[in-house]
Amino acid sequence: MATQTDAESDTGGVMMRDRFVKRVGEIAAGGFVLAIGGLLVWILSTQVDYRLLGSPLIAGRFAEAFLLVVQIVVVSSLLSVSAGLLIGLGRISTSPVTGRIAKGYVEFFRGTPLLFQLFVIFFGVPRLWATGEFPIQNWAVPAAVIGLTLNHAAYVGEAIRGGIDAVPDGQMEAARSLGMSRVMALREVVLPQAWRNALAAIGNDQIILVKDTSLLTVIAVPEIMSVFRNINSNQLDPWTPLVWVCLLYLAITMSMSQLVNGLERRSDWGSDSTMLGRLTRGSGGGEES
Amino acid sequence: MSEPLVEFDGVDKFFGETQVLDGIDLAVDEREVVVVVGPSGSGKSTLLRCANRLEEIQAGDVHLDGRSVTEADVNQIRQQIGMVFQSFNLFPHKTALGNVALAPEKIRGLPEDAAAERARELLERVGLGDQTTSYPEALSGGQQQRVAIARALAMDPTVMLFDEVTSALDPELVGEVLDVIEDLAAEGMTMLLVTHEMGFAREVGDRIVLMVDGEIVEVTETASFFEAPETERGQQFLSRLL
Numbered sequence: 001m002a003t004q005t006d007a008e009s010d011t012g013g014v015m016m017r018d019r020f021v022k023r024v025g026e027i028a029a030g031g032f033v034l035a036i037g038g039l040l041v042w043i044l045s046t047q048v049d050y051r052l053l054g055s056p057l058i059a060g061r062f063a064e065a066f067l068l069v070v071q072i073v074v075v076s077s078l079l080s081v082s083a084g085l086l087i088g089l090g091r092i093s094t095s096p097v098t099g100r101i102a103k104g105y106v107e108f109f110r111g112t113p114l115l116f117q118l119f120v121i122f123f124g125v126p127r128l129w130a131t132g133e134f135p136i137q138n139w140a141v142p143a144a145v146i147g148l149t150l151n152h153a154a155y156v157g158e159a160i161r162g163g164i165d166a167v168p169d170g171q172m173e174a175a176r177s178l179g180m181s182r183v184m185a186l187r188e189v190v191l192p193q194a195w196r197n198a199l200a201a202i203g204n205d206q207i208i209l210v211k212d213t214s215l216l217t218v219i220a221v222p223e224i225m226s227v228f229r230n231i232n233s234n235q236l237d238p239w240t241p242l243v244w245v246c247l248l249y250l251a252i253t254m255s256m257s258q259l260v261n262g263l264e265r266r267s268d269w270g271s272d273s274t275m276l277g278r279l280t281r282g283s284g285g286g287e288e289s
Numbered sequence: 290m291s292e293p294l295v296e297f298d299g300v301d302k303f304f305g306e307t308q309v310l311d312g313i314d315l316a317v318d319e320r321e322v323v324v325v326v327g328p329s330g331s332g333k334s335t336l337l338r339c340a341n342r343l344e345e346i347q348a349g350d351v352h353l354d355g356r357s358v359t360e361a362d363v364n365q366i367r368q369q370i371g372m373v374f375q376s377f378n379l380f381p382h383k384t385a386l387g388n389v390a391l392a393p394e395k396i397r398g399l400p401e402d403a404a405a406e407r408a409r410e411l412l413e414r415v416g417l418g419d420q421t422t423s424y425p426e427a428l429s430g431g432q433q434q435r436v437a438i439a440r441a442l443a444m445d446p447t448v449m450l451f452d453e454v455t456s457a458l459d460p461e462l463v464g465e466v467l468d469v470i471e472d473l474a475a476e477g478m479t480m481l482l483v484t485h486e487m488g489f490a491r492e493v494g495d496r497i498v499l500m501v502d503g504e505i506v507e508v509t510e511t512a513s514f515f516e517a518p519e520t521e522r523g524q525q526f527l528s529r530l531l
Binding site: 168192 | 381382441
């Protein structure tokens with residue numbers, strides 16, 4: 001039949017095109033890796049001073065900064081995720097007052113730069129007291145934690161609200177029709193699902209939080225970038241400390257992604273029917289496997 | 290005659306300007322199975338959802354066992370009304386057992402093992418004793434709907450509402466769900482069902498309620514409804530199905 005032949009040749013054409021696109025992708029990706037990798041090898045072999053890299057002067061200062069950043073990240077992460085949960089709940093509150101306050105919070109902290117918020121807290125807040133009366137001596141680190149928490153709570157809040165929105169209405173209805181109160185239904189039924197829906201977005205935001213600690217250099221927190229700036233201005237050798245900077249940030253962000261992956265696996269009930277799960281299994285998005 | 294278990298009394302329901310229920314009067318006696326039929330959009334599902342206040346009504350009232358549904362504590366009254374949905378609405382993060390045990394554990398404060406024991410019994414009753422640890426995603430539609438029935442039974446309701454519970458199922462899975470509902474009817478559960486399965490309505494229903502455009506057109510004993518509906522609307526409805 002003519003139509004059948006058409007269909008067959010069509011499918012053949014599509015398959016050819018698919019294979020062509022795949023090959024182009026491989027060449028592009030391979031070429032990219034070769035170019036960047038070559039540049040990297042060249043820099044690492046000609047620009048980096050390996051004796052200096054391990055010297056206590058450099059390594060020791062970076063180690064101190066690293067520990068400080070890890071502490072700031074851990075505390076700000078825990079606080080911003082907890083606060084974000086409250087903001088997400090506020091966003092879906094049936095009380096218009098709570099809902100609007102949560103919305104306003106998100107608009108403000110998402111709508112102004114983190115740097116501005118850090119300046120308000122670090123420079124602005126102590127001036128609310130009479131000169132010399134501000135009770136906190138080393139204000140930089142607490143200000144940093146407060147700024148990161150307030151800012152990232154807004155993003156986490158939006159992620160959680162999105163996660164809640166993605167839970168079908170039928171879930172709340174089923175829970176309520178069993179006689180659960182709205183709060184109980186949220187806690188037992190909706191939030192566990194919303195949490196899973198929101199995990200990837202929250203993880204993404206928390207990795208940005210790690211990198212946002214680099215801004216703290218401008219409010220005199222002795223973090224990783226400020227160590228780099230000090231060393232760079234003394235040594236005129238940017239590449240050696242830059243290697244440290246890169247490795248240290250990657251160490252934190254990669255641990256963070258591991259943690260998020262672990263949490264995602266833990267809340268993955270039933271089989272993996274996500275788009276990514278299906279694609280990586282190679283069944284091409286079919287419903288049945 | 291004793292008082293009816295469920296009684297709709299002049300119920301009006303509006304979605305915005307549109308009236309979807311118009312002066313509904315209906316009484317369901319204890320141990321009775323009443324099947325609501327009618328064309329799509331006639332307000333059948335809404336009628337059911339007004340019984341447990343998933344929908345608020347604008348006029349009239351619904352009484353359960355003599356108590357006004359609109360005045361009683363909504364969470365308490367819902368515990369006496371089991372509801373099963375067209376789309377199952379199982380909790381995907383809980384196993385079959387967890388789905389059934391959740392409400393008794395959290396609402397009644399039943400100890401975990403007692404709730405689990407009871408849930409196991411209920412799952413056995415719907416023929417799923419071997420699927421207690423399965424997550425909904427791993428179950429067929431028919432199995433999911435039977436878990437949903439077990440879940441609705443877990444709070445020991447005095448009446449069960451079934452809202453087109455076989456409409457989302459593949460035809461070959463409908464039977465297993467209807468069998469469970471028939472068993473429930475045989476055990477004397479009071480039930481209000483909305484369905485498109487006329488064969489099933491005929492088999493399980495004591496009375497048939499025909500709804501058209503938000504009104505109850507006819508309430509007739511099942512046998513006589515299918516032989517000779519009392520109203521012209523009823524005859525039209527049946528003739529369109531044949």
